[in-house]
Amino acid sequence: MSVLVLARDFDPTADAVVERLTTAGVRVLRADLAEFPQRLQLDARLRGGRWSGLVSTEHHSVTLEGLRSVWYRNPSGYSVPPGLDAAARNFVFREAKLGLGGVLAALPGVIWANSPNRCADALYKPYQWAVAAECGLTVADTVITNSDDAVRDFVAEHPDVVSKPLGGAGMTSHGQAYLSYTHRLAAADLDELDGVGMTASTIQQWVPKAYEVRLTVIGDSWFPIRIDAGDGGREDWRADPEGAKYSLIELPASVHEGLSRLMRRLGFTYTGADFIVRPDGEWVFLEANSGPQFGFLESATGADMVGAMARLPTKGLT
Helix, strand or coil, rough: CCEEEECCCCHHHHHHHHHHHHHCCCEEEEECCHHHCCCCCCEEEEECCCEEEEECCCCCCCCCCCCCEEEEEEECCCCCCCCCCHHHHHHHHHHHHHCCCCHHHHHEEEEEEEEHHHHHHHCCHHHHHHHHCCCCCEEECCEEEEHHHHHHHHHCCCEEEEEEEEEEEEEEEEEEEECCCEECCCCHHHHHHHHHHHCCEEECCCCCEEEEEEEEECEEEEEEEEEEEEEECCCCCCHCCCCCCEEECCCHHHHHHHHHHHHHCCCCCCCEEEEEECCCCEEEEEEEEECCCCHHHHHHHCCHHHHHCCCCHHCCCC
């Protein structure tokens, strides 16, 4: 049995999981997609309808036929050799993605955590919210629009609202990094809605919170962690993770059932799902992350998430 870990060069959590797997006698190849094709090699051959061969670096390799699991741990994108024009760069990138990615996707019986195809689908939060509601989870009323009139109509129905990005919180412009977290809108914001028409703007009903929860699920292991936000993270705890307090709590059966159904729909074997818990105890679903960070949560609570991830490749084996 062997495991392929696709992660960036600097990733202490991935390092810890690889160490745990190696100690358990599992053959592991840890690589970043940015190493392909210069430092990561693929030799795959289709015979009798099945792929066989090797994925290898200078010092380590795994056979395709012996691969039990792939941990898709937010790797970098495929690299492109220097000196190519734009058309050639696009061609090389596409062939790398469809070649290496396609071979790995074709391997039967491999446990993915998580499949990049499933990760891509789950990037669409509007889809997540609709499916989560179908699965029995509570979601907040939301409007996505490029019309300032639609925003005003929504605010008339829900006077207390937040704006939030649908994608990642970070972006870079002219060498300057910016972070955009969930932001509670004030009256002054509602008077200046010129930016709404520039793109799809997401406005959501403000959910009063007693606390927040990051619910990490790795295979059959569930880790519901209460987050009491620090002063800098009252609207979004991610804005001040160092100031927050973390503690393991009990998970309501209804949330367990709803998230289990959602994970099956999304095709996830692991996730980090975010919730707001209202003062009345109701859990409101925010999103299910396809490649969540969990090392800092393990450090804060002692929950053995690294061990759970290392055990995932043996799921179903006796």
